[in-house]
Amino acid sequence: MIRFQNVRKVYGTGEQALAALDDVTLHVPEGEIFGVLGQSGAGKSTLIRCVNLLERPTSGSVVVNGQEMTSLSPPELRKARQQIGIIFQHFNLLRSRTVAENIAFPLEVVGQPKAQRDTRVKELLSLVGLSDKINAYPSQLSGGQKQRVGIARALACEPKVLLSDEATSALDPQTTRSILDLLRDLNRRLKLTVLLITHEMTVVKHICDRVAVLRAGRVVEQGLVDELIVRPGSEIASEFFPRIVPPSGRNGAVLATITFAGASADEPILSSILRTYDVGINILGGGIETVREKRVGRLLLELSGPDANAARSHLERMGLLAEGAT
């Protein structure tokens, strides 16, 4: 649905030249929620602006909905942009317009007659759960409600792609969750492809199918969130589960760091090991997270007894051992 191939964006020239995006290649499959995670200055805004060509890449290819964006004429580009909705951190609502008038704005731009606009605005308000605020002004809304208006406006022209530019960064944790739930719901109901940029791991954890980690303009890691969180040594895994340092004075102990996710999270792994082997298990540390309604965990185990090494090998055969960790 969205493909970046070797995208490079350089601001400035000569000694002032700065590559905000450096050889970025990524693919956002249709119907997925794709997160680009990065610290301030990593190039996230530049990346999202290159999707609808608000920023023109210095080189490389940007394909959205099967169209090479960089080779479209200005009228073609205007049309293509109608198929790409966008929501912003600070909502960007027009203060002098009511909720209904804000949502109707993009429909006015494309020349839709008033009667159709009114019907569509009502549909959109119901979709985002804000029907009772139709005549309110932005100043009368909470942050979460303003973002719902932003989402309704972004969806007015029935785009296939929604871009989210730090859409929850200005919201408190509870409101963030409700907006993320809404985005997930819209993604499923409307088969909407969502590309979001964020500096918050919570966002990735809550709704993203895929993630790319951006650092200094380069993608340093990308893939399915479910795979990356269990992949030993991945950036995402280490963000989720900071390395557990074993207590000192454990010379000779058999240690095993295990990661479990999906089906393995629901199996009684440790009790089955205890039944099969002559082994004692001491949990030295760890954590369990919920990632898109699934449990994912990492534990540092100390194994003792005659079968300690055999039990560790069993965990390894089950693919649970986070090798490299311990």
Ligand SMILES: Nc1ncnc2c1ncn2[C@@H]1O[C@H](COP(=O)(O)OP(=O)(O)OP(=O)(O)O)[C@@H](O)[C@H]1O
């Ligand atoms: N118009 C511009 N002219 C020159 N340099 C720019 C321009 N826009 C961005 N940059 C530089 O490009 C780099 C990436 O900026 P960008 O805004 O894309 O990062 P970001 O990850 O979105 O950061 P933040 O989370 O702080 O918004 C930064 O070093 C920034 O200073």
